[in-house]
Amino acid sequence: MVQMLGADGTFAPNEAAEQYLPYFERLDDGDFRKFYRDMVVVRRFDRDAANLQRQGQLALWVPSHGQEAAQVGSAYAARPQDHIFPSYREHVVGMIRGLDLVDILRVLKGVTMGGWNPAEAGNFHLYSFVLASQTLHATGYAMGMQFDGSTATGNPETDEAVMVYYGDGASSQGDVNEALVFASSYQTPQVFFLQNNGWAISVPVERQSRVPLALRGPGFGMPGIQIDGNDVFASYAVTAKHLDDARAGHGPALIEAMTYRVGAHTTADDPTKYRRDAETEAWLPRDPIARLRTFLEARGTEQAFFDGADAEAADYAADARRRTLEVTAPGxxxxxxxxxxxxxxxxxxxxxxxxxxxxxxxxxxx
CATH class of the missing domain: 1.20.5 (Single alpha-helices involved in coiled-coils or other helix-helix interfaces)
Structure with a gap:
């Protein structure tokens, strides 16, 4: 498993991370702070969105608590011309690509048929509530890039790639496996980003697969890499490398980000019915935000920065709440x-x- 940032916040790349260090070296202190700020903002937004659902303002909410590092790192690894196909939990990826997150709230409030125009949201495509279908959409789109000649031209500034997010539960669906077959056969410019958060609603991942899901990559004829999904640096560097490879015509790759779903699958779920509290508590010290904060503090980051991030998060969430309460049903x-x-x-x-x-x-x- 590729890891650069230890659970204690120290930068200690393991042997598996060595080949990805040149991609980490693209980052600077401004990027580190940006990663932290976005994780803090989306976690506060996530909490307030769940409260909106409990207050009857949304039909459903899908929490992302605990998975922020996997999403932030991979999202920043993509280039503006890339196309992103989310599942239904990638709120911060949408925010990074330029999506107004109130558009997600409108979807879950049930007042829109789709939500947003991907062309106006940084090529961030619509949420897919039909489990795993987005992997087929993404693979078809990547095949289209090849037919259009918009990838593997040798110009990294314009060559395009696709990244698709899905979970460990979706990996058991036929759609994912069909997508992997076509992606491998056509050598599509694509990264499959699997967020293994431990649970497919109430089904543990060990019930679904007896081996690491990353091994399915080589089984379909593409690289399979397992990363520490709570390590934002590993997420960024590994995704950046394989997106670069995809744009250059080297075919698809599968990244399995090992993370944890701290809360419920959705607000319609009660994880206490099937999950032990001790399991969740064991993951809390690996919190991706706390880990990055420790790293930043060791580099001398001032308290004012952290206070500012908290204030920005509160303001962002309050604004989203206010505008959501103003949303009316369409005609x-x-x-x-x-x-x-x-x-x-x-x-x-x-x-x-x-x-x-x-x-x-x-x-x-x-």
Missing amino acids: DEVIFDNVYAEPHPLVTEQKAWLEAFEASFEDGNA
């Missing part, structure tokens, strides 16, 4: 608009029928 036209690229007579007829039906209640004839 009926969203049912019909954009079903077809051009007006369609059947859809027009159906829209007119619904308008007449609703109007019948207003005039008292119904």
Whole structure:
């Protein structure tokens, strides 16, 4: 397992990390602080979003507590021209790519059919609530890049790649395995980023696989690398290396980030029914934010920076809460608009029928 930042916050790359050190060396103190700030902001946003759901403002919330390092490091490893296909827990990845996170809250409030335009959100594609389907979408998109000639041209500034996020539970789905087959066969410019958080809702990962999931990479004909998913530096460096390889035409890779889902799978879940408290408590000292903070403190980072990050996180979450409470339900036209690229007579007829039906209640004839 590749690790650069120890659980105690010391920078101590292990032997597996040596080949990735040149990618870590791209980073500077500004990047370290940026990583920390984003993790702190999204954790506060995550907490407040869960509270919104408990208060009846959202139908569902999907927490990301504990998985911030895996997501932040990998997200910053991508280039602006890359395309990102998330599952439904990659909130901070969307934020880094330029997505307004209130758009995610709108989806989970049930007031939008999709959520956002990926072209306006840093090529961050829509959340996929159909488990594992995003891996097929991503692989197809990566194949399209090859057909379009937008990758492996030799220009790293413009060559494109795809990264797709999924979990250990999704890895048991047929869609993931089909995507791996096509990615390997076509040698797509793609990174499969598997966040192994220990649980597929209530099913532990050891029930799903008797060997590390990273080994499935070589089984399908691509590199498989296991990283400490609570180590933001390992996440960045390993992802940067394999995205570079993908853009250069060297084919796909599979990264398994070993992390932990500290909270519930979603707000519809109660992990106390199937998970021991001792297991969760054993993971808490490996918290990715605390780990990076210790590293920064050892480098002389002033207290004012940490206080500022906390203040920014509180302000960000408060703003998201305020704007979410202002969100109203859309009109009926969203049912019909954009079903077809051009007006369609059947859809027009159906829209007119619904308008007449609703109007019948207003005039008292119904």
